[in-house]
Amino acid sequence: GENVEQHPSTLSVQEGDSAVIKCTYSDSASNYFPWYKQELGKRPQLIIDIRSNVGEKKDQRIAVTLNKTAKHFSLHITETQPEDSAVYFCAASMRSSELVFGKGMKLTVNP
Amino acid sequence: GAVVSQHPSWVICKSGTSVKIECRSLDFQATTMFWYRQFPKQSLMLMATSNEGSKATYEQGVEKDKFLINHASLTLSTLTVTSAHPEDSSFYICSARDRLADTQYFGPGTRLTVL
Numbered sequence: 001g002e003n004v005e006q007h008p009s010t011l012s013v014q015e016g017d018s019a020v021i022k023c024t025y026s027d028s029a030s031n032y033f034p035w036y037k038q039e040l041g042k043r044p045q046l047i048i049d050i051r052s053n054v055g056e057k058k059d060q061r062i063a064v065t066l067n068k069t070a071k072h073f074s075l076h077i078t079e080t081q082p083e084d085s086a087v088y089f090c091a092a093s094m095r096s097s098e099l100v101f102g103k104g105m106k107l108t109v110n111p
Numbered sequence: 112g113a114v115v116s117q118h119p120s121w122v123i124c125k126s127g128t129s130v131k132i133e134c135r136s137l138d139f140q141a142t143t144m145f146w147y148r149q150f151p152k153q154s155l156m157l158m159a160t161s162n163e164g165s166k167a168t169y170e171q172g173v174e175k176d177k178f179l180i181n182h183a184s185l186t187l188s189t190l191t192v193t194s195a196h197p198e199d200s201s202f203y204i205c206s207a208r209d210r211l212a213d214t215q216y217f218g219p220g221t222r223l224t225v226l
Contacts, residue, residue: 032213043204043217044155089154098145099206099215103154 002027004092006102014110019080021105023090024072030092033066033073034099038087047088048075080109113139115207117218124195125226131191132221134205141207144188145215146180149202161188195225 003026013019025033031052036044050057050064050073057064061080066073077084087106091099114137124130134144142163147155159180160168167180179191188207192199204220 034214036217041220041222043219046214046216049214098157098160100157101154 002030002092002094002100004090004100004102006090006105008105009103010106010108012108012110013080015080015082017080019077019084019107019109021075021088021090021107022072023074023092023102024070025092025100026071027092027094028068028071029094032093033064034091035064035075036089036091036101038089038104040086044089077107080107082109082111085109113137113207113209113212113214113216115141115205115216115218117205117221119221120219121222121224123224123226126196127194129191129193130195130223131189132203132205132223134188134190134207134218136186136207136209136216139207139209139211140185141188142185142210143208144182145206145208146178146188146190147204147206149204149220151202155204158190192223195223197225199223200225 006023034049037047038044048062048064050066061078063076085108087104089104090102093099116135118133144161146158149155158173161180161182163182169175182188202220205218206215208215
């Protein structure tokens with residue numbers, strides 16, 4: 001089955017800096033890659049997703065890139081703000097199947 | 112985005128009792144719902160996949176007789192933790208797959224504490 005690796009597990013940045021979170025997946029059949037942000041005690045919130053027919057997607061300060069050949073995808077957050085502090089999960093799945101999550105990365109943005 | 116509700120948001124029960132958790136998709140039809148368990152500072156672990164009108168598919172190591180799942184309609188799935196024990200204490204989160212958008216949305220979670 002699918003296996004998703006995520007790194008780093010923690011990241012601390014200064015406000016205004018950029019943050020990058022990287023994930024790799026094992027199953028070349030996976031074609032959907034969402035990113036979730038989870039604040040303490042709350043539900044994971046979908047922040048951006050990408051499908052295998054595109055290589056990059058951007059939404060304001062957030063962008064995701066996908067390299068199907070290398071089987072890795074990354075989340076880029078620019079101009080970080082304290083409210084970006086949370087745990088971020090990447091995931092992978094094939095259409096209509098369950099999501100397989102990475103272990104999460106705790107991002108701390110210091111004012 | 113789409114809205115998924117979960118009830119109750121928290122529950123405290125005595126060891127040996129059963130607890131039912133409801134997951135509802137409020138503005139879309141969800142032929143598939145997923146139940147996850149999350150321990151503190153850890154990722155989401157898939158427990159089972161619930162398909163409307165059919166039996167749930169359980170992940171390896173998850174006891175189907177202990178975690179009963181019913182997906183009676185396109186907007187409702189329930190998870191019943193039977194004969195709960197302290198080790199069942201956890202954060203249980205459901206998600207519902209919007210069939211049209213092919214995207215999963217999560218409920219707010221239920222924190223279960225078994226005394």
